[in-house]
Amino acid sequence: MKGRIDTPQDRWCLVGIIFFILGLGTLLPWNFFMTASLYFQSRLNSTELKNGTAVRKEYHFNNWMTFLSQLPLLVFTLLNSFMYQRISEAIRIAGSLVFILLLFILTAVLVKVDMNQDLFFSVTMATIWFINSFGAVLQGSLFGLVGLLRQKYSAIFMSGQGLAGTFAAIAMLLAKASDADFDSAALGYFITPCVGTLVTLLSYLLLPRMEFAQFYLNRKTKYEEGTRDKLLTDGKPLENGKPNGHANGAVASTALYSISQDEAKLEISPDRSEEANSSAEKASVLEVFKKIRVMAFCVTFVFTVTLSVFPAVTVDVQTAFPDGRWGRFFIEVCCFLVFNINDWFGRTVTTKIHWPRKESCVFPILVVARVIFIPLLMLCNVQPRSHLPIIFSHDAVFTLIMALFSMSSGYFVCLSMSYAPQLVEPKDAETAGALMTFFLALGLSLGAALSFLLRSLV
Secondary structure: OOOEEEOOOOHHHHHHHHHHHHHHHHHHHHHHHHHOHHHHHHHHOOEEEEOOEEEEOOOOHHHHHHHHHHHHHHHHHHHHHHHOOOOOHHHHHHHHHHHHHHHHHHHHHHOOOOOOHHHHHHHHHHHHHHHHHHHHHHHHHHHHHHOOOOHHHHHHHHHHHHHHHHHHHHHHHHHHHOOOOHHHHHHHHHHHHHHHHHHHHHHHHHHHHOHHHHHHHHHHHHHHHHHHHHHHHOOOOEEOOEEOOOOOOOOOOOEEEEEOOOOEEEEEOHHHHHHHHHHOOOOOHHHHHHHHHHHHHHHHHHHHHHHHHOOOOHHHEOOOOOOOOHHHHHHHHHHHHHHHHHHHHHHHHOOOOOOOOOOOOHHHHHHHHHHHHHHHHHOEOEOOOOOOOOOEOOHHHHHHHHHHHHHHHHHHHHHHHHHHHHHOOHHHHHHHHHHHHHHHHHHHHHHHHHHHHHHHHO
16 A cells, blocks of 8 residues: 655745755855955054064965865865764754854954954954854755755755855945945944844744755655664564564554655555665765765866966956046956856756756766866956966956856856755765765865966966
């Protein structure tokens, strides 16, 4: 006998909105943190008098900020791939959000606190380290969580992440246009991600109350229960041809989930309990990696190419029309705003378009082909330069290259991250998500390291 339970509907797309907010919340704090770099430099790189001589102490804030953001992101993303088996999802996600919120409250408070520069630098660097550590755990856990749902929700989640960068770019533009002092601008920056992180936390707490989300997220619970049932019945004597795992010799029917992208049904099949319990055992990390290795390569390569020139090379591009107000806003508009808007658009498009398919060999070929953007951007009007000629000097050409560069980055990253959980069993979706987040961080780190070399070659 086989029963069927129809899938609940995502009424008013509330679950989609929640995952969009979760995606936004994962990157919103760090993006706003970076936009306050002028504030940090103003507090650190001041001139001191020593023996009647003015001495300027240089902290190299941007260099240390980059290093202390990528290193914990890479390390803790890897740790999260193994930690998820020992620490519950709720503790990892809610706990990370709470600590990120507390760290940003601390940072906002320090805006109005006078303190020694060395101490302020140390506290700021520690904050950067811990924010990215908790952020790595948060992203890996959420990627695994959204991987349990249909593919479009992974795209929605990634779209939310892309919009966080757009918010930061707009904030940077507004700060440049305003006459506010550094302290006031920084206070506004840090209050905004505090509110955003709090909204993200409340959205996550609301998620289990949504019937549609419960249906999909409970699949992991069913698989875990199947594993425990198998351990309880393993080695027990048979009674009437069934394992005697209970006092009356009866065994509950195993729930087998058959989920398609268009429809999901719950099938109950008593005669396949042994097969289901066997499949309920989670695969090892290595076994999961073998199934998603192509997608892992793709997301690593995309971010390596992207971070190798953005923003290390692109931020030094100068306008062909330096006179007037346009020169003041050129980089904010044509570099940061254009990149983030088109990156977000590329991620959003994947909710409707899924080409190439995950099985196609065209997909990794197109990902590798993005390497062409590296020389194209290096041949723009990057200043100062010592080796390469300027081929694309006009602002419109640079803007067009940036638009295609960022749109392809967002599109292929989102496809890679959403395809990976589909290549494994639902019980292994969280492992796949955590691994993909590690390779995402690996791509960021490789790109950041390569950027120093590429900038010196211009």
